[in-house]
Amino acid sequence: MTAPRRYRATATTADAITDGAAATGGGGGGTGAPSAASRTPAPASAPAAPSRPASPAPGKGKAAVVVRPNGQAYHPRKLADLPDVAALQRLRDASIPAMLYGPPGTGKTSLVEAAFPDLITVAGDGDTAVADFVGEYTQAPGGGYEFVYGPLVAAMTEGRALFIDDATLISPKVLAVVYPAMDGRRSITVKTHKGETITAAEGFYVVAGHNPGVHGAVLTEALASRFAAQIRVSTDYDLARTLDIDARAVRVARNLSRRAESGEIGWAPQLRELIAFQKIAGVLGTDAAVSNLLGVAPEEDRDVVAEVVSSVYGRTVAPLALGNQM
Incomplete structure (x- = not known):
């Protein structure tokens, strides 16, 4: 089973964007410029998405242990008379975004990884930028710059689940890039890549994690309103x-x-x-x-x-x- 991909901002993120724009004249055909904006992007060397499990029907008795991509066992808990893994899968089938909230260490990430084998994760913090979601220009091995798509674009084009961990540590202005993909538009515009429009494939789903009380975590009304299902996770x-x-x-x-x-x-x-x-x-x-x-x-x-x-x-x-x- 393919391990989930995780993304985090680095100290060179902002420099890569600035240098890339300068080398390509603001994305307008410099050395190593990418192809036309009308094409459907495919993230470079992206692994094939793991098969997505069907949402199980309600059952009685103890839920089976689920093996996470890292090999660790996850013991499902009850959620709305279903195993929590099955409940999240049903929310995905119905295109109902979910936010899991609770103290750090209660198993939010473990649950999401158990529910979605095709998961792509963005590890949020105060330095997370728009480029960490949509992608950025990076220097190509042969010289020049090329645009490398980010996790949001990968999840959208491959129809995968996107987990925004510690979402409330990310600037609201940055998170706003995800909102058009979650609502009826199901698309985003990558301004840094010639205004390219990305449309979500079937199966694309967003789930977020929030640690209330953690320094810097702010649950804005705009963010909360995007997640119709908000599930408290405490230690069992x-x-x-x-x-x-x-x-x-x-x-x-x-x-x-x-x-x-x-x-x-x-x-x-x-x-x-x-x-x-x-x-x-x-x-x-x-x-x-x-x-x-x-x-x-x-x-x-x-x-x-x-x-x-x-x-x-x-x-x-x-x-x-x-x-x-x-």
């Missing part, structure tokens, strides 16, 4: 138990989660932290894993976390740190 602590994670660590996480929900603290261990706990315990021992769990907590919440950890493990706990010379 019962799943943590089935993964053989230390029951005491799960008890600590549950306690802190309740306190976070009441507003007493702002952080609680999610499934990601609990899986890390178990791995560290297997390598350095349980005491080190407990100390590390306290150390990863934000400083403003550390006193409460220490209190809960100490009450569950029956001893005073300090963050994992180096000791005296051996």
